[in-house]
Amino acid sequence: MTTGDVVKMDELDRARIFDQHRDLLQAVAYRVLGRAGDSEDIVQETWLRWSGVNPVEVVNPEGYLVRVATRLAIDRLRSAQARRESYVGPWLPEPILTSPDIADSVAMADSVSTAILLVLEALSPLERAVFVLREAFGYSYAEIGEIVDRSETAVRQTARRAREHVEARRPRYDTDQAIRQKATESFLAAAAGGDLKALMEVLAPEVMLISDGGGLAPAPRKAIRGVDLVSRALVMFAGRMPEDPSLSIVQLNGGPGIIVRSGPTPVAAMILNLVDGVVESIHLITNPEKLTGLRFS
Known part of the structure; x- marks a missing residue:
């Protein structure tokens, strides 16, 4: 994520800018939620927010879109976790088709594996979002703070707790x-x-x-x-x-x-x-x- 001059979106195609970030938004939402259908809903809700934003107030389109999608996903996850208490039988993440380029990246494949997504289920929605943004997408602590509306210090502490939890419970499995x-x-x-x-x-x-x-x-x-x-x-x-x-x-x-x-x-x-x-x-x-x-x- 980078910052720069105010983007004059009235001179750009709004839909084209959103489409450039659609896959990123889908990827973030899925890793936070573990459900493809809910992730698609989050992307659609993000588009509705984006279509109504004042263009001259947007400094960084990616930052705005990821912030909206992440916050919507956190809210959706809170309600989803409550619903899972009455889920019949074991709950597993919704499977998704992935491309070969994800399989070629050990880090990206790990972040979307059902084994790791199950470990993430024990995190709070905020911890999960911070972990995903940091470990899977490499956002800085300062950038994550802007996304989740927390101080950089608080984000560092949350990221440490989440990372310690995941590492303590990370299952060992072959990646080759x-x-x-x-x-x-x-x-x-x-x-x-x-x-x-x-x-x-x-x-x-x-x-x-x-x-x-x-x-x-x-x-x-x-x-x-x-x-x-x-x-x-x-x-x-x-x-x-x-x-x-x-x-x-x-x-x-x-x-x-x-x-x-x-x-x-x-x-x-x-x-x-x-x-x-x-x-x-x-x-x-x-x-x-x-x-x-x-x-x-």
């Missing part, structure tokens, strides 16, 4: 994309083929399966742990897939993931977290409200 791709391919072949023995070979002894159906799709209400129970649960899941399903490996949340579709409709998304080349945990999302962003375009 080639290893993850190969393991995902082996896992998919074994699970889709109902090969219990082959499936057990790619799972860690204490592997954990976390399923998010949100009460809207069949899913275990508690995590399943242990290679025997998890492998059998996955074979059972494969047996319940719709007729003529299509299974594909795509980039989900910064790494290879699996999408199961019935026609154009996604019915499940699966993300594997590896440690030393074997699957340590599996995030399975079947809640249809969390899969709408994975439809064929």
Whole structure:
């Protein structure tokens, strides 16, 4: 973020300036919220604010837009956290399709991984926003202070608390994309083929399966742990897939993931977290409200 002369926005195309920052706003909002649909709402609300701003008062368009989007996301997260107290079964972040350039950046892939997004759930909305702006996007403490309306000293303290919390709970997992791709391919072949023995070979002894159906799709209400129970649960899941399903490996949340579709409709998304080349945990999302962003375009 940089400052400069007042931008004479009456001489510029307002929509073009907003579109230049749309991806950034979406990325910030998603990392703060963990929900793609809510993030899109935040971007739209930011546009409404932007369309009504007095052009001569805008010194820095990026700063203004990120400030509005972040504050809206913090407010949305406060209400979302209250709603999650009544959520049916485990809650997982909404999966999103990501581009190869995110996967090529370890820092950016880490910031959008479901494993890290789950750790961020324990932070307060303000702590989460400060952590995201600092660690994922590299904003200075002074810039973050302007965004969240806090002093630079307060932001530094908040960032330290958030970083300590995340580092203490950060799960260890493989980041090498080639290893993850190969393991995902082996896992998919074994699970889709109902090969219990082959499936057990790619799972860690204490592997954990976390399923998010949100009460809207069949899913275990508690995590399943242990290679025997998890492998059998996955074979059972494969047996319940719709007729003529299509299974594909795509980039989900910064790494290879699996999408199961019935026609154009996604019915499940699966993300594997590896440690030393074997699957340590599996995030399975079947809640249809969390899969709408994975439809064929």
